[in-house]
Amino acid sequence: MYDYNNFDEGFVRNRVSQFRAQVARRISGALTEDEFKPLRLMNGVYLQLHAYMLRVAIPYGSLNPHQMRQLAMIAERWDKGYGHWTTRQNIQYNWPRLADIPDMLEALADVGMHAIQTSGNTIRNVTADHFAGAAADEIEDPRPTAELLRQWSTDHPEFQFLPRKFKLAVTGSKADRAVTKAHDIGIRIVKNDAGEVGYQILVGGGLGRTPVVGQVLKDFLPREDLLPYVEAVVSVYNTLGRRDNKYKARIKITTMENGIDKIHDLVEARFAQLRPQFSGIDQAHFADISANFKAPEFKTASLDGYHAARDADPIFRSWSDTNVDDHRANGYGIVTISMKAHGATPGDADGNQMRMIADLAEQFGHGDIRISHEQNVVLPHVHRADLPAVFATLRAHGLATANAGLISDIIACPGMDYCALATARSIPVAQEIAERFDELKIEHDVGHLQIKISGCINACGHHHLGHIGILGLDRAGVENYQITLGGDAGPDTTIGKRAGPGFAYDQIVPAIERLVLAYLDLREDESETFIDAFRRLGEAPFKAALYPEEDKTHAA
């Protein structure tokens, strides 16, 4: 873990006291809401449907138990007792009183956290693989790179007023768990033929109303060129990006309008100017940062108890098969704690759950906790001998749902429950789908299937990248849900295609059910996942299941 040094601490404390004075001026009426808006946005404060909202950064999704307990305390003291994990590894508090927000920020500063640059047209929270430092397939831990980028981008004087928000994600594994191709800049740690570790740089990905898959801008960038190169990309975007139209302001549009070749040439030219300004201090600093992320001392223990528990308890076995991934260290596993109990709000955690997770991490997880972009919580380093105990505690707190990667492990944005921009509900749709498939008891038979739901075209719920995506719209005052098929958030990121006309609220769950039952009929065998079957067969049989009436008309 990276711990704040004196500079970080002083910087964050200063920001809190500055904002405290601004909030006081807003409350006294000295500032209007319009005048206050840019100030609050600098500090992660939104004005939502019912209340203000505070978005707190969790850099590359990493938390220690102490920080997790503080998030719990904040939720209980100043919110309604819970928080909401987001797809960009933040936590959102949906019900704070404006007057309390400076105290909340102070409490965050106490544990080395803040909300700076979690909103506004700046470089947002730098995200990374939630299995970082643990994954068996990792080339290198992406967290030191993400931390270097975080420090470089925080309060970067040139990049506080970009044409639009700007998102970076880093992965160190081929299995891209950071969705790098859906980011403004995606950074993939790679090895070249000479065995040197460097970066592949992708640019121009994004979701929203115009979803685009990022393109490769540089195949192999030496490590020491990272900051000047990324600075060159952002600086070209800052100059070239459109400020006349909010919907055309993202770098994905800049790249489409100018072409990747022109962007490439401009970046190279800017890079040549910037490179000499980087003296190498950043590399010395990178080495210091890396030292903070050294792996914990892994223990050795007998696996007999683990195997015995698997044999004795099918519920434990099912959970450990579904929610525990392979770890690079002998005898260890990576535990995904599903925040998607059937019928629960996807991604919500209350104070008790947060504290329980903090305790588990301390007792069994080398003090490390991650928040995944799928809105789950991960304990990256758990010895398998401890899994029965971890499972028992999770089960006692209702957090042992064995559904990681399955149909009820749904990403859903806040939709009409909170969001001022929503055109439809997302959370209840996710809840009803999860409950329906729990009733049918076919979730494990269906296997890996990602459903992602957004409550408007902004695509916060990543619906474009769902194997089945659901987009809630407003049609003349009535909620209408459009289905997209064939999206994928993996290394070969794919944007799903719209299946056809949308469905009314009470028709959406039956439509998903028809789709999934059709897949069960169509698949070659159990090893063929939904997305594989979709790729083999194309959309026609799936559309026929979705729109049976239409099919009859055609047949007549």
Ligand code: HEM
């Ligand atoms: C309730 C407060 C929220 C507001 C007001 C909000 C607003 C927005 C807006 C306006 C966009 C469109 C960006 C564009 O077109 O460039 C967007 C995109 C996005 N938001 Fe949210 N959002 C909220 C909550 C969330 C939550 C809870 C998540 C995670 C579940 C999230 C993650 C994202 C992501 C991943 C995008 C993708 C678009 C992209 O960057 O390419 N947002 N959001």
Ligand code: SF4
């Ligand atoms: S997708 Fe739309 S409704 Fe959902 S959180 Fe984003 S802006 Fe709000």
